[in-house]
Amino acid sequence: MPAEARWRAEATQQPLLDPRLFPYEFGQHTPRVEQLAREMAATVVEREKQGGSARAERQLIRDSGLLNVAIPQRYDGAELAWPEIYRIVRYLAAADSSLAHLFAFQHLQVATILLFGSVEQQRHWLTRTVQERWFWGNATNGRDTGLKLRPHEEHYELNGSKSFCSGALGADALVVSAPRGNNAVDRVFMLLPAQREGLAINDDWDAFGQRQTDSGTVQFEGVFVDSDELLVSGGQSPRSSLRVCISQLILTQLYLGNAQAALDGALRYTREQARPWIGAGVTSAEEDPFIQKRYGELWLAYRSALLLAENAAQHLQLAWEKPALGAAERGDVALLIAEARVTAARAALDITAQIFDAMGARATASRFGFDRFWRNVRVHTLHDPLDYKVRDIGNWVVSGVPPTPSLYS
Structure with a gap:
């Protein structure tokens, strides 16, 4: 063989x-x-x-x-x-x-x-x-204000479109959001069966990474919404704003999943197929001191990000369990999640790119698919700017002010 x-x-x-x-x-x-x-x-x-x-x-x-x-x-x-x-x-x-x-x-x-x-x-x-083993999708992109909810007789009506609707294609039901009036931050969520008349879910997702997330567009034309389908009980409390925290920590896990898969695959390839550099004076890639150093650096990056993510998840759980969560407690959780997300994104981008330095040129063959890890992370780290996460962290370091609840923090 x-x-x-x-x-x-x-x-x-x-x-x-x-x-x-x-x-x-x-x-x-x-x-x-x-x-x-x-x-x-x-x-x-x-x-x-x-x-x-x-x-x-x-x-x-x-x-x-x-x-x-x-x-x-x-x-x-x-x-x-x-x-x-x-x-x-x-x-x-x-x-x-x-x-x-x-x-x-x-x-x-x-x-x-x-x-x-x-x-x-x-x-x-x-x-x-x-x-009924439902699969849920979403049409909740907060920056996309092209969807309008209007009162219509005894119910409501949706018209417009949403982009980046992950999971909508093939879903049984959707969580949809629309602005209340002209304020994009103040939005209302609603629950709709995916087969509701006037709702068209498009198969038009075409990014170079995360290629099978079904994250295309959804169009709404006179879509009926019953008042009972509006989610209005949570309001704008610190606890309800944990939704953003949950979402941001999901992104963190996806970065880390790609990073750990890239490291794992690269290590197996290095042991089985990679060759030491001719000047290394060793007989196997595992003994090459610069390959060892490369993996040591990548391990430190991964391990640091992993521990921050685990810590953030534990604190999120504590906040989730509090029925009357305070604003300061929510801010502490958001800060930990921002630290985890930035660190994981940086680690994953480095790891998924630098594994090739350890494996060598032959590992770039398309049949291995090692490039998908970097492409996935590169696409997903653009979800919302990491620079603003770092700015939030810096503002807390300088002034003690935690991240303010928003669409992405």
């Missing part, structure tokens, strides 16, 4: 990730998470080249039973804590970053219902989500 074929065959029998990179388990959910990750990883290189919608793989996620992990037990869900959910997201992102994005955004929509919905709305929509 050729060396490359042997390496790929052996890799499929090894653990998905080096335990040093991912020293966590998922309790009773471990078999399902690991099986789902393996099935996604088996076809990710080929699918990522094709782009489009991964319908079969989305069905695998639906069949896994993991779509309900953020839903409270009172609505028949699994009700995992946020640190546990984020670890699952990170693990799946190592297998397939696009599908992990869809999986994670499912739980963001669930959180939206829990933060902004009435008890009756929560019961109705979340119980149905569990019973």
Whole structure:
């Protein structure tokens, strides 16, 4: 068997990730998470080249039973804590970053219902989500103000469009947002069946990374919205603003998932296929001192980002459990998440680019797909400017003022 074929065959029998990179388990959910990750990883290189919608793989996620992990037990869900959910997201992102994005955004929509919905709305929509194994998508891009909600007789009507609607294509239901009047920050969320008349979900996502997140546009033409479908119970409290924190920490996990997958794949390649530089005076790439130094630097970057992300997730959980969260407590959580996101983004961009310096030129062959990690991270780190996160951190360092709740902080 050729060396490359042997390496790929052996890799499929090894653990998905080096335990040093991912020293966590998922309790009773471990078999399902690991099986789902393996099935996604088996076809990710080929699918990522094709782009489009991964319908079969989305069905695998639906069949896994993991779509309900953020839903409270009172609505028949699994009700995992946020640190546990984020670890699952990170693990799946190592297998397939696009599908992990869809999986994670499912739980963001669930959180939206829990933060902004009435008890009756929560019961109705979340119980149905569990019973009917719903996949949620979104049309909530806060900067896109092209969607208008207007009163119409005894109900409301939506007209316009939304962009960056991750998971909308193929979803059973959508969380949608529209501005209240002319204020983009002051918006209302609503819940709609994805098959509602007048709603058109387009298959037009075409980025060079995160290629199967179904993040295209959704158009609304005279779409009926019942008053009971508006989420108005959460208001603009510090607790309801945790939605942004949850979203920002999702992005952090996706960066780290790509980084850990890039490191893991590069290490396996280095051991099995890479060659030492001719001037190194050693017989294997593993003994090359500059390759060792490269991996040491990348490990430090990954480990630092991982610990910050874990710490932020733990504090988010503490805030989530407080029914009367104060503004100062919310600000502390937002600051920790900003630190984690910036650090993870920088680490992931470095790791996914520099693995090639350790592996060598042959690793750039398209059949390996190592380039997808950098492309995924590069696209996703542009979600909202990291410079403003650093500015928020600097403002806190200088003046003690934590990040102000906004669409992205």
